[in-house]
Amino acid sequence: MTDKGFSRRSFLKNTALAGGVTAGAGLYAPAVLAQAPLVMKMQTSWPASDVWMDMARQYTERVEKMSGGRLKIDLLPAGAVVGAFQVMDAVNDGVLDAAHSVSAYWYGKNKAASLFGTGPVFGGNPTTMLSWFYQGGGRELYRELTQDMMGLKVVGLLGFPMPAQPLGWFKNEVKQVSDMQGLKYRTVGLAADLMQSMGMSVAQLPGGEIVPAMERGVIDAFEFNNPSSDRRFGAQDVAKNYYLGSYHQASEAFEFLFNSDFLEDLDPDLRAIVETAVEAASTANTALGLDQYSADLQKLQNEDGVNIRRTPQDILAAELEAWSTMIVELEKDPFIKKVLDSQRTWVERVTYYELMNAPDYALAYEHFFPGKLKM
Numbered sequence: 001m002t003d004k005g006f007s008r009r010s011f012l013k014n015t016a017l018a019g020g021v022t023a024g025a026g027l028y029a030p031a032v033l034a035q036a037p038l039v040m041k042m043q044t045s046w047p048a049s050d051v052w053m054d055m056a057r058q059y060t061e062r063v064e065k066m067s068g069g070r071l072k073i074d075l076l077p078a079g080a081v082v083g084a085f086q087v088m089d090a091v092n093d094g095v096l097d098a099a100h101s102v103s104a105y106w107y108g109k110n111k112a113a114s115l116f117g118t119g120p121v122f123g124g125n126p127t128t129m130l131s132w133f134y135q136g137g138g139r140e141l142y143r144e145l146t147q148d149m150m151g152l153k154v155v156g157l158l159g160f161p162m163p164a165q166p167l168g169w170f171k172n173e174v175k176q177v178s179d180m181q182g183l184k185y186r187t188v189g190l191a192a193d194l195m196q197s198m199g200m201s202v203a204q205l206p207g208g209e210i211v212p213a214m215e216r217g218v219i220d221a222f223e224f225n226n227p228s229s230d231r232r233f234g235a236q237d238v239a240k241n242y243y244l245g246s247y248h249q250a251s252e253a254f255e256f257l258f259n260s261d262f263l264e265d266l267d268p269d270l271r272a273i274v275e276t277a278v279e280a281a282s283t284a285n286t287a288l289g290l291d292q293y294s295a296d297l298q299k300l301q302n303e304d305g306v307n308i309r310r311t312p313q314d315i316l317a318a319e320l321e322a323w324s325t326m327i328v329e330l331e332k333d334p335f336i337k338k339v340l341d342s343q344r345t346w347v348e349r350v351t352y353y354e355l356m357n358a359p360d361y362a363l364a365y366e367h368f369f370p371g372k373l374k375m
Contacts, residue, residue, distance in 0.1 A: 040063075055160065083206070088109070097259050107192075110145065113145070117189065125250075132350075136346040138342070155260050170241045177318045180315070186221075211238055246316070
């Protein structure tokens with residue numbers, strides 16, 4: 001089943017044919033040979049206990065149900081086969097059939113990877129940017145990068161418009177950029193370059209290594225992604241100041257990676273299920289995320305004694321200025337410039353509509369729940 005020269009599609013068809021011959025060979029044949037399900041080996045970049053493993057399972061459950069059991073997914077946590085940052089290589093090499101990760105994790109291969117999750121937002125929100133991927137040319141640019149330029153045997157799809165990532169966890173209060181100077185900070189992708197340019201010393205670490213690094217003093221502050229993941233791996237035990245609403249990673253999505261040979265060997269209906277289930281899981285992930293993230297934010301504040309704050313305006317303004325400076329350097333790469341041009345064109349038109357059309361939701365929230373917001 002893992003031999004590159006062996007067609008899964010041929011296997012499935014031949015198995016079905018053999019079952020038919022057996023059924024017709026004798027009137028008293030007890031049963032038709034059952035067709036064994038095809039197993040897809042899929043590893044994530046997340047620890048087994050992370051909420052994102054729950055979200056990955058939402059994908060696998062939908063694939064298995066829609067395929068009527070013809071396709072089963074062996075879902076594995078980070079480290080089961082390869083490290084969290086190595087899943088792209090493993091899918092390309094056929095060691096894994098698929099992976100559930102984020103594009104920033106292979107940013108070291110090509111900085112353009114980060115544009116599909118942790119690049120400048122230009123004012124667009126996560127839904128705006130995920131829409132760009134599917135409707136504004138992003139999927140074609142992703143294919144150009146991975147297949148044409150890098151020669152990878154990988155098909156990638158994005159799903160789940162993640163809420164903007166918090167600035168993160170700090171031992172002491174930070175009110176302005178100068179309070180962050182010299183801190184050893186964990187982030188990934190282009191956000192690492194961004195925060196480095198703002199005076200921080202940056203380490204790129206998988207989620208499972210963050211709290212141990214904080215305990216050993218390898219880092220002084222960090223961000224991962226959301227209140228649920230952070231609380232599950234014990235962020236509240238190593239820091240008490242949690243800052244939400246930052247521009248460093250404000251429009252990320254999950255990256256679903258598939259080995260191209262594996263996809264091509266699937267029957268057309270199974271391939272359609274594997275790909276379309278990304279969209280179905282995206283909706284399920286959004287509902288689960290909003291439920292879990294909001295509940296865990298309340299627990300962090302009310303049960304764990306964490307100070308929940310908004311990222312100060314001074315830091316937000318500095319992030320935007322840092323992005324503007326970085327873009328000048330990034331666009332010296334022609335492909336990166338092409339991607340950023342595409343994103344700007346999309347955001348300028350789409351976000352104009354979104355912002356003009358959106359009522360002031362904070363005003364309505366304050367009307368019905370007065371005094372709750374701490375802006």
